[in-house]
Amino acid sequence: MSSHAQDLAAHEGGHESIWSGGGSPYAIGSNKLGMWLFIVSDAITFSALLVAYSYVRTSTEAWPRPFESASVINATVMTLVLLTSSVTMVLGVRAAKMGIRSRAAGWLVATLMGGVTFDVLHLREWFGLFHQGVTPWGNPWGTPLFGATFFGLTGLHMTHVTIGVVYLAVVAFGTARGKYNDEVVEVAGLYWHFVDLVWMFIFPLVYLLSARIG
Amino acid sequence: MNATMEHAHNEISKKVTFTVWFSLLGLTGVEVFLAYAQLELKLMLTLLMGLSLIKASLIIAYFMHLRYERRSLILTLMPALLFVVGMLFVVFPDSLRILVMKVH
Amino acid sequence: MADAHAEAVHHHTAPTGFIRKYIFSLDHKVIGKQYYFLALASVFVGIILSVLMRWHMVWPGAHMPLLEKLSPNGAPGGVMTPEYYLSLMTMHGTLMVFFVLTTAPQSGFGNYILPIQLGAEDMAFPTLNMLSFWTTFVGFVVLLSTFFITDGPPLSGWTAYPPLSAIGTAAGPGEGMGQTLWIVSIAIFCLGSLLGSLNFIATTLDLRARGLTLSRLPLTAWAWLITAVLMLLSFAVLLAAGVLLLLDRLGGTSFFIPAGLVVSDQIIPHSGGSPLLWQHLFWFFGHPEVYIAILPGMGMTSHIISTFSRKPIFGYKAMVYAMMAIGFLGFMVWGHHMFLSGMSPYSGFAFSMMTMAIGVPSAIKTFNWLGTLWGGRLRMTSAMLFSIGFVSLFVSGGLSGLFLAQPPVDVPLHATYFVVGHFHLVMGVAAIFGMFAGTFFWFPKMFGRMLNETLGKIHFWITFVGVYCIFMPMHFLGVAGNIRRYSQFTEVDFLNTPHIIDLHMFMSYAAFITAGAQLIFVVNLFWSMFKGGKASENPWEATTLEWTIPSPPPFDNFAGKHPVVYHGAYEFGVPGAEKDFIMQDSPEIVPAE
Amino acid sequence: MALAFALVVALITVVTVYIFAAHIWWFPPSISTHGAAVDQQFILTLTLCGIIFVLAQLGLAWFVYKYRDRGDGRKVIYSHGNNKLESMWTTAAAILFIGLNLMGYRIWAAMHFTGAAPGALRIQAQGQQFAWSFRYPGPDGQFGPTHVNLINDATGNFFGLDRDHDAVAKDDIVTATLGIPVNREIELILRSKDVGHSFYVRELRVHQDLVPGLEIPIHFTTTPDALNHSSSPKLPNGTYEIVCTQLCGLGHYKMRAFLKVMTEADYEKWLQDQAASQ
């Protein structure tokens, strides 16, 4: 302990807490903290959208429940894909932490493939709906807001997934070439898991609560 | 910032990863099942949201690794998030009022 | 967010070449100045608009040939149309709230001073920092571009209430392209602010020098931290609201547009939405925003008053807790803008309770400022004058807030000039005075030269008296029932009387003089930048870390050294100490601590 | 410098207090039964905040003058604060602010927590860019249904009534002026045709936004005094200006109508004339 540190401690009544400065109080890199903060605010943006959706839905007498088994199953599969991609992501981070770059990159590619699959399934469904005449401004059941909220919410989530795919691609490439350290992979992982997490709310609120019974 | 290594030892193990994964899949299954079990909307909403919250916390705790970080981080992030999201719910008394005040 | 190289920061070297050095610089000091000058540009557009508004208000038929040049259909034959008045008002409010008060006090001074006060070489994420500025700048350009499109800037006010702002040109002029661009601009601004705020938070938490415990942070740093948290949490909601409004305009959705609207015999093909939802989401952001505007000013005021009273800040902990309480309560009061909106009257009353409660931490701060002055040895520099001016204005404007906070009293005052008077005193000038004080205080550090004190004082006196003459009468008019957002007062009998109009005349003249006096400030600013007297390392004999390094600081602030902090930020007049102030990084033991 | 500051702040304080105290710019006399209470709450707030205002501003001025640097190297009072004081003024402020608001509770509750009494006279008020129209249910006491597609400003069918087919709508009376009998409770149902507007009559101390898509009921009763005043010397007694206070477009500043307060008899007659001219 340097003399500095000693009289420093003296000034602090003997002990140095994790908040005393000279390092992160969380024992994590700033990048990770930064991503966490971004996630908090993005989570609030999504919450605001979900609240808006619930607001207009509760203030509407009859909200359509058009989703038959087919689309529910489709959405369930999408959910499974996303959940699985989260697992591959975890494995990617593991590999990166162990310093096995090629394997890490491999898992990252697997993860982003999951994202791509999700997007493809999602878009297929969207176009299916378009053909049924379901659009942001109208639909056969006469509650335009149904389409508005559906495409608004899923659209914004899809954007996040797509951004995530690009992001992961960059990171995978950089990792393979040894440009990035494991923290970069971990931070990308945080983002990806968050996108997964958001879907855990959109899926029941948008699909299951609008599923046609029987 | 070199502290990143500090918690390398309490890394999330493969076993845990897959247990979490399976429970998430399981919970999803339950949700889908609920959607078809002719429940009344409010009850279903509560159940579904309850399950989703559990899923979310599983993802945050294990996949996003928060369970293994210092408590200080959790205490920095979660209260703010929950508080703001909680406040957003104050808009609902209105949405219910609107139903009766709508022009017919 | 893939800011992989942030770590690299801690041993980076000065860039060479104009572009990397001054335009896309990663240096927090350059970015801070960029924000500052962005605010300066915005404020001057804003002031010119306010002068045009005041002019039109009292001489509706006045000829303004120049205005016709700028906007042929905004002022055909040089006479401003009512709709153009509203467009100018909207732009005035938007520029001032977003591009002045959310940039300079936080992102401007914060960027420049915060890392140095923390003893850091730069912000945690320099690349992100640069991105947030340029994002904000794009938002600024998009906003200004509305002046040059055919149907002019939007006219739905800075609050952009739908349906007016959502149903497009059907709602009248200014509601076409202009409104769309306005929303786009605000959305971009949200992104910039989010990136900026998380950078501030990470920096303050992670990059503090050894020994700089939270209870030793300068109150400025606390203010910037708390403001950053408010920004992170509230702009996220505005972003969501903006996306929805944009979808209503472009995507054919109707989140905010109810069924059965008939605008000039034309049925609007939307249905199901709720205008109240926008008001909720907007004010959920809007109220925290006004504290985002004032908190940095509070921090600077505390800092400067303590420094020039040569006395420790009175009740440091109370000051910090008060700011936290203001930030916390700030999220629970947005409904006070909606008492008469048709919102549930029960929520309304709950909101009013919270709103009154927020007066308490504000009271604490006021008392502590007075307590700091008490028994001090006040040095009447321009910075000090603007700081005590801040206290006076904040008290006046804050107290008028307490009228509006009570639903029954808000009934006659809502949407009158009483409200306009209220927020101009607190925001329009108290917060602005914070910026002035900060300018006079830190200019020596930022530019290595001193501002001219004489000019500074002349500018202070005219502005201080001037703004009271402009904005205090607004309260009187409000009580007399003078409605806001009226382009002229000729169409309502109870307004079209000398009793009202003459007072408006007086306010307009005061506004012209005050606005003109701002030129003194600008002249002072730019003249001193090149010709001002050289500034020493610590011209004000202040104690915080930014005063331990040369003015202006070298590229990496501490020349590779890592300062260690031993004291709180306000050790002035310590009995037994050899000087009347103890630097934060001096190992000298404080007898009284 | 310090002296100048003290004097200027003192001057600003005195002038402000004087202008408020002398009621140079003031509310018009109230003409509604709840108006007096509103004014009282305002006066109470004005007094309390006035006192705080004077204390805080003069305190500031006094300290700035008293503790200015006289260049005599006087030692400052070295103090980091005083928790006793802190908690004292915290509680003081808390009690003051919360208490003040609670006093207003009854007034607000009377205005909004309870609807109009059964016997109240029901009238609809509709806002549009940039005019007002009012609808009386007529003899049958019911408002006829409205049809969006029938709305037509040219023919004056602002509400979209179908007088030929809806029996209920047939006898509805639509007017440009809000005529009401004095001293009788009115239930005013506010609706908007296009964008947001706000209904404000200073003398009534009644102020409520119009939200498109909603019907918002408010209620008030005029005092007998209402017959003897007016919004402006230019207007006959009993006539008051209704203004729009929510930004609704370019004509916001001229969106005005009149409130006509009449005796029961005059009101009946006035309504007859209006009915005749439908």
Ligand code: HEA
């Ligand atoms: C910097 C910006 C800022 C700040 C700090 C504030 C501070 C406050 N504001 Fe203001 N407000 C705005 C900016 C701001 N406001 C804006 C821009 C609008 C209008 C938006 C629009 O419609 O365009 C607005 C509108 C507005 C309304 C809506 C009015 C209406 O539309 O009808 C209300 C109502 O409650 C309100 C209340 C308050 C209160 C209670 C405070 C409090 O925080 C004030 C606290 C301060 C004090 C109380 C004074 C200091 C204390 C003392 C001197 C101690 C006293 C001592 C004792 C009591 C012992 N404000």
Ligand code: HEA
């Ligand atoms: C920061 C906020 C701010 C500031 C400074 C001002 C400054 C001024 N404002 Fe404005 N105003 C608003 C925010 C502000 N305003 C808002 C939000 C609205 C509502 C819009 C709406 O209804 O939608 C409004 C509306 C508004 C109205 C009401 C319009 C209406 O309802 O019809 C009027 C009318 O007189 C007015 C006048 C003025 C005048 C004369 C000035 C000035 O006092 C003129 C003199 C200028 C100064 C004293 C400031 C000088 C500052 C600097 C030089 C800064 C230096 C820069 C740095 C240090 C970086 N403003």
Ligand code: CUA
């Ligand atoms: Cu109608 Cu303003």
Ligand SMILES: [Cu+2]
């Ligand atoms: Cu507010």
